[in-house]
Amino acid sequence: MLDARSLRVRIYDGIWPLMPMPASEIERLIKAAIPDAEVTIRDLAGDGDHYAARVVSGSFEGLSRIRQHQKVYSALGGRVGGELHALQLETAVP
Amino acid sequence: MSDAASRIDEIVKNNDVVLFMKGTALFPQCGFSSRAIAILDRLDAKYETVDVLQDQEIRQGIKAYSDWPTIPQLYVKGEFVGGSDIMMEMFESGELGQLLGTDA
Numbered sequence: 452m453l454d455a456r457s458l459r460v461r462i463y464d465g466i467w468p469l470m471p472m473p474a475s476e477i478e479r480l481i482k483a484a485i486p487d488a489e490v491t492i493r494d495l496a497g498d499g500d501h502y503a504a505r506v507v508s509g510s511f512e513g514l515s516r517i518r519q520h521q522k523v524y525s526a527l528g529g530r531v532g533g534e535l536h537a538l539q540l541e542t543a544v545p
Numbered sequence: 546m547s548d549a550a551s552r553i554d555e556i557v558k559n560n561d562v563v564l565f566m567k568g569t570a571l572f573p574q575c576g577f578s579s580r581a582i583a584i585l586d587r588l589d590a591k592y593e594t595v596d597v598l599q600d601q602e603i604r605q606g607i608k609a610y611s612d613w614p615t616i617p618q619l620y621v622k623g624e625f626v627g628g629s630d631i632m633m634e635m636f637e638s639g640e641l642g643q644l645l646g647t648d649a
Contacts, residue, residue: 516631517613524614532614537577540630 471499472535484526485510503539511544549606557620562592562645565607566617570594577629581617584636590645
């Protein structure tokens with residue numbers, strides 16, 4: 452028997468992000484994959500869901516902007532566009 | 546190539562400037578898509594748009610097509626240029642106007 456509450460939990464589990472992703476977790480994931488990265492994160496809306504990140508790393512040297520961004524996206528392991536729906540991203544070489 | 550990929554390929558190759566976005570140029574359905582349109586309009590660019598919300602196959606397929614997880618995505622002369630953040634950087638530096646040939 453499925454009561455309203457467990458139904459709601461199921462719906463949220465299946466469709467919506469489980470919970471906002473803290474900025475510290477974004478920073479941790481980026482640094483785990485790009486150890487020399489300097490990461491600055493702003494929570495744009497104060498809702499833990501709309502962030503702007505600036506990532507500076509020597510490993511971006513010689514890469515196109517697209518490749519630099521892809522490197523960060525890959526560090527975040529498929530969360531961008533899903534669990535982390537709004538991440539404004541800026542990359543740079545030190 | 547999957548059906549979605551070949552459909553996307555066709556769109557990208559047949560349109561000099563094409564933006565895959567959420568909503569339409571007149572009614573963008575997301576802040577990032579809205580920003581991309583604002584940039585193109587500011588540059589007086591001629592462009593086509595594809596509303597991914599109207600086509601689930603393209604909505605998913607476009608992410609794999611350029612290994613890029615987000616929408617909007619801009620393509621110029623068959624090449625992937627980037628999403629709205631890269632568009633903004635290139636707009637500010639003048640590169641996008643140059644690429645679109647509208648800076649003269």
